[in-house]
Amino acid sequence: MVTSARAGETVLPVGREPWPPRSRLIVFLLALFIMLAFGDKAILGLVGTPMMEDLGLTNAQFGLIGSSFSLLFCFTAIAVGLLGNRISPRWLLAGLALVWSVAQLPVLLPVVGFAGLVGTRILLGAGEGPALPLASHTAFTWVPVRSRALAAALLAVGGGAGIIVGAPLLMLAIQAWGWRAPFGILGALGLVWAVAWLALGGAGPHFYAAPGTTAGNALPTGSRRTPGKAAGDAPDPASGALPPETAPPAGETPGRTQGEPAATLPERLPYRRVFAQGTWWGAVLAGFTVSxxxxxALTWLPTYLEEQAGYSPQTVSLLVGLPSIGSIVSILTAGLVTDRLLRRGASRHVAYGVVPAVALVAGGIALFAMSRVGAGWPLLAAMAIGFSAGPALTPLANAAMAEISPPAQRAAVLATAHAFVTTGSVASPFVSGLIVDLASSESVGFTAALDLAAVLLLVGAALAATAIRPDRHAARLASG
Structure with missing residues (x-):
C-alpha cells in the first residue's frame, strides 16, 4: 500500500518507479520555468556595455539597475510562499510568468531610460522572487522524499541551461535589433510558458491540502479524486500520477522509504521554531553568500570579460555559459552524490551540509585566483569553477529545509528562506559597481569585488558544514 510518512504527505515504497511519466513532464516544465527566470536575470549583463553607452550610465548606476531586480524578492517570496500553502501552484506559477512578461515588454519602448529600467526590473524581480522556492515546492509534490535533492538539482540545471542556450541567441538579437530586443523576446516566451503550464501543470499527489483548499486546487490537472480521499491525497492510479498501490517490501519500515528521515513532524509547527533551527538559518546564511x-556574475561578469579580459561581445556571449555548464555539472554531481550517500545510510548532515561546503570552498579559492592567474585558459578555468561550484548548495539546502518543514508549511518555509537569501543579489551588483567606481582603476576595483565574493563563499562553507543538520533538527522538532 501507499503509506504516509508525514501528515498529509504520501510516499512511495522502495522498489517502485518513483518518477512516472507525468512526474517527469512536470519537472521538465518546471525546469523550463527556471530556465526562463535565469534568462531574465542574465540579459542585463549581456546588454550592459551597449546600454551604458546608449544611456550614459556610470558603473554605480548600472549596478543599481542590477540590484533593483532583487529589491522586492523578500516581500513577494514570503507572500507567495504563504499563498503556496493554500492555492494550487498551477495558478501561482502561471501568474508569475505573466508578471515577467508584463515587466519585460515595456523596455522595447525607446522612452524607457534609467528610471524606467529600474522600475521594470523591480517588477520583474517581484515576479521572480518566489519562482525557485515555489517551483521546488511543486516538484516536491511529484516525487518521493528521497528524490527531492535530485528533483531540486534538475530545476537548478534549468537555470544554467537558460544562460548556456539563451546568451548566444540573445546576443544575436542584440546585434541584429539592438539591446532592447531581448527583453521583448523573453517577455513573449513567458506568455508561451504560462499557457503551456495552465494546460499541463498542477500540483502532484504529495500536495498537502491546507484547510480551506478546494479539491480542484489540490489535485493536478487530469487527476481523478478517489471516493473517500481528502484533497491532497494521491490521485487515483488511473490518472497516471502514481503507479498501482503495493505493499512495502520485506524489511522496509511501513510509512518510510529508503533514505527518508525517521522523525515524523507534527502537522503544523510555529514558524519561529522552524526558523530557529540551525538547518534553516545555516542554509539561509550560506545561501546569502552564493546569492x-x-x-x-549575472550583472558584471560579461562587462569584466569584455573590458578587462579583452574578449569580443560575441565571444563573451559564449564564455558566460562556462559557469552555467560548470553549475550543471556541480549541481547534478552533488545531487547524485547526495542521493547515493543517503541510500548508503549517510547522515543528512554529511549529505546536505558537508557536500555543499566542499563546493563552496572550491568556488571561493577559484574566485581568489581569477584576477591573479592572467588571461587565457587559466582565467576561464578559474571563472568557470568560481562561479559554478557554489550553486550546488541551493538544491541541497532546499531539500534540507524541506526535512524540517511540515508539508502544510513547506512552501512558506522555503519561500521565506529564499527571500533572505536573495538579499545577497540585491546588494552585490550595486556594491560591486560602487567598488569599481571608487577604486584607483577599474582593474583594482574588479579584483576587490571578486575577493569580497570569495571571502563570503568561504564563510558560507563554514556555516553549511557546521549548521545544516536536518537529522538532529527534525528530531528536535518532532519531539516537541
Whole structure:
C-alpha cells in the first residue's frame, strides 16, 4: 500500500518507479520555468556595455539597475510562499510568468531610460522572487522524499541551461535589433510558458491540502479524486500520477522509504521554531553568500570579460555559459552524490551540509585566483569553477529545509528562506559597481569585488558544514 510518512504527505515504497511519466513532464516544465527566470536575470549583463553607452550610465548606476531586480524578492517570496500553502501552484506559477512578461515588454519602448529600467526590473524581480522556492515546492509534490535533492538539482540545471542556450541567441538579437530586443523576446516566451503550464501543470499527489483548499486546487490537472480521499491525497492510479498501490517490501519500515528521515513532524509547527533551527538559518546564511556571488556574475561578469579580459561581445556571449555548464555539472554531481550517500545510510548532515561546503570552498579559492592567474585558459578555468561550484548548495539546502518543514508549511518555509537569501543579489551588483567606481582603476576595483565574493563563499562553507543538520533538527522538532 501507499503509506504516509508525514501528515498529509504520501510516499512511495522502495522498489517502485518513483518518477512516472507525468512526474517527469512536470519537472521538465518546471525546469523550463527556471530556465526562463535565469534568462531574465542574465540579459542585463549581456546588454550592459551597449546600454551604458546608449544611456550614459556610470558603473554605480548600472549596478543599481542590477540590484533593483532583487529589491522586492523578500516581500513577494514570503507572500507567495504563504499563498503556496493554500492555492494550487498551477495558478501561482502561471501568474508569475505573466508578471515577467508584463515587466519585460515595456523596455522595447525607446522612452524607457534609467528610471524606467529600474522600475521594470523591480517588477520583474517581484515576479521572480518566489519562482525557485515555489517551483521546488511543486516538484516536491511529484516525487518521493528521497528524490527531492535530485528533483531540486534538475530545476537548478534549468537555470544554467537558460544562460548556456539563451546568451548566444540573445546576443544575436542584440546585434541584429539592438539591446532592447531581448527583453521583448523573453517577455513573449513567458506568455508561451504560462499557457503551456495552465494546460499541463498542477500540483502532484504529495500536495498537502491546507484547510480551506478546494479539491480542484489540490489535485493536478487530469487527476481523478478517489471516493473517500481528502484533497491532497494521491490521485487515483488511473490518472497516471502514481503507479498501482503495493505493499512495502520485506524489511522496509511501513510509512518510510529508503533514505527518508525517521522523525515524523507534527502537522503544523510555529514558524519561529522552524526558523530557529540551525538547518534553516545555516542554509539561509550560506545561501546569502552564493546569492552575492550570483548577483556579481549575472550583472558584471560579461562587462569584466569584455573590458578587462579583452574578449569580443560575441565571444563573451559564449564564455558566460562556462559557469552555467560548470553549475550543471556541480549541481547534478552533488545531487547524485547526495542521493547515493543517503541510500548508503549517510547522515543528512554529511549529505546536505558537508557536500555543499566542499563546493563552496572550491568556488571561493577559484574566485581568489581569477584576477591573479592572467588571461587565457587559466582565467576561464578559474571563472568557470568560481562561479559554478557554489550553486550546488541551493538544491541541497532546499531539500534540507524541506526535512524540517511540515508539508502544510513547506512552501512558506522555503519561500521565506529564499527571500533572505536573495538579499545577497540585491546588494552585490550595486556594491560591486560602487567598488569599481571608487577604486584607483577599474582593474583594482574588479579584483576587490571578486575577493569580497570569495571571502563570503568561504564563510558560507563554514556555516553549511557546521549548521545544516536536518537529522538532529527534525528530531528536535518532532519531539516537541
Amino acid at each position: 552575492w556571488m550570483l548577483g556579481l
